[in-house]
Amino acid sequence: MATSRVWRIHPHPRPRESLSSWLIRISAAKGTKHHSLIEQLVPGLQFWTRDGDLIAPPELLEALAERTDTPLACANGTALRAYEGVLDERISGDSQSSMVTPLGVRHRIRKAHGQQFCPECLADPDPYLRLTWRLRLFPVCTRHGSVLRDACPTCDAPYQPHRAGFRRCAACGVDLSSIPRDQADSRMIQLQYHNERVLDGQAVTWPYLAGSHPIAFFGLQLALFRAITSPRWGNRLRMGLVQDLGPLDFDRRGDSNSVRALTSRGAYHAMRAVELLLRGWPFMMVGICGETQSWATWIVPEDRKLQVPFVLRDALDTYLRPGSAHSRICDGGEQ
Ligand SMILES: [Zn+2]
Ligand SMILES: [Zn+2]
Known part of the structure; x- marks a missing residue:
C-alpha cells in the first residue's frame, strides 16, 4: 500500500x-x-x-x-x-x-x-x-x-x-x-477579483469582454499594461489617464525600462489604468485616445514584433488608425 x-x-x-x-x-x-x-x-x-x-x-x-x-x-x-x-x-x-x-x-x-x-x-x-x-x-x-x-x-x-x-x-x-497597509482602489480590486476567478477556471465575465478566451483576456491586459508604463510609448495616453485617475506612479527599480523593473506599487498603478481602459471596451480607450490624439502606434508600436491579442488589434484597426471610423469622427467627415 x-x-x-x-x-x-x-x-x-x-x-x-x-x-x-x-x-x-x-x-x-x-x-x-x-x-x-x-x-x-x-x-x-x-x-x-x-x-x-x-x-x-x-x-x-x-x-x-x-x-x-x-x-x-x-x-x-x-x-x-x-x-x-x-x-x-x-x-x-x-x-x-x-x-x-x-x-x-x-x-x-x-x-x-x-x-x-x-x-x-x-x-x-x-x-x-x-x-x-x-x-x-x-x-x-x-x-x-x-x-x-x-x-x-x-x-x-x-x-x-x-x-x-x-x-x-x-x-x-x-x-x-x-507594516502599515496601503489601501487599494476598489475598482482595481474588482478587476483582480474577477481575474483570480478566471485563474481558478471560471469563464471571463468582464463587461463587454465576456466569453473571451482567458489567454486573450490576460494578453489584452498585459498589452495595455506595457503601453501605459513604457517610457517611450504612450506619453499622451498617460496624460489622458492622469485626468481620470489622478497621479500615476510607475515606480521602478534600477534604470531598466522593462515591465520587469516595475515595483508592486508601480504595477498597481498600471493596473488601475488597465481597469479604466477596459471600461465599456473598447470605447473608453478610444475616447481617451481621441481626446489625447493618440493613434494605434501609441498603444502598440508597429516596429515591434509583439504578439497583439486579436481583441486589441481589432479595436485599434477599427478606431485608431488613419482612415478608420475614429479618424472620420475626429475629422468631422462622413460617418
Ligand atoms: Zn529588512
Ligand atoms: Zn492579505
Whole structure:
C-alpha cells in the first residue's frame, strides 16, 4: 500500500498556495531543514537555488503528493505552470513569461523583488504564500483590499521566506507582518477579483469582454499594461489617464525600462489604468485616445514584433488608425 510512505505529519496545500510555501510549511511542521526535505523527496534535486515555483519538477510534485496523501492534481496546482493555457501559452523555467515576476535567484539568494507579499496575510496565525503573489497583473490582496509589497520597508531587501520564515526580513529581521497597509482602489480590486476567478477556471465575465478566451483576456491586459508604463510609448495616453485617475506612479527599480523593473506599487498603478481602459471596451480607450490624439502606434508600436491579442488589434484597426471610423469622427467627415 502506498499509504505506508505517507509522512506522519503532512500538511496539505492551502487555497492557491505556492509550492515553495507548501514546502516551507511542511519543513516547519516536521522540524526538518528545507534542503533535507528536498533530499527526502527527490535526492539531488536543486530547488532552493532556482525559481522553484516556476520550474516545479514533476517528480517533486509526485513525491509530495504521495508523502502528504494529496491528490496529484491538487499538488500540481501549487506550481506556476498550473496557469499555463489560462494566463499565457507557456509558463516554464525555459522562457520567463512576462506574466510572472522574476526572482533573480543566485545560489540561495534572491536579487530581484518578484516574491510579493501581503503584510496582513502574514499576520494570520498560520500564514502562507499565494501563487498569485508571483504574478505581474495581480498586485493587490483581494482579501484585505491592499497593495502587495515586494521589499522590506526598512532595508529594501527582497522578501525571502525560505531563509527567515514568513514574517521576518531575511536581511534585517524586521517584522514584515506589522507594516502599515496601503489601501487599494476598489475598482482595481474588482478587476483582480474577477481575474483570480478566471485563474481558478471560471469563464471571463468582464463587461463587454465576456466569453473571451482567458489567454486573450490576460494578453489584452498585459498589452495595455506595457503601453501605459513604457517610457517611450504612450506619453499622451498617460496624460489622458492622469485626468481620470489622478497621479500615476510607475515606480521602478534600477534604470531598466522593462515591465520587469516595475515595483508592486508601480504595477498597481498600471493596473488601475488597465481597469479604466477596459471600461465599456473598447470605447473608453478610444475616447481617451481621441481626446489625447493618440493613434494605434501609441498603444502598440508597429516596429515591434509583439504578439497583439486579436481583441486589441481589432479595436485599434477599427478606431485608431488613419482612415478608420475614429479618424472620420475626429475629422468631422462622413460617418
Ligand atoms: Zn492579505
Ligand atoms: Zn529588512
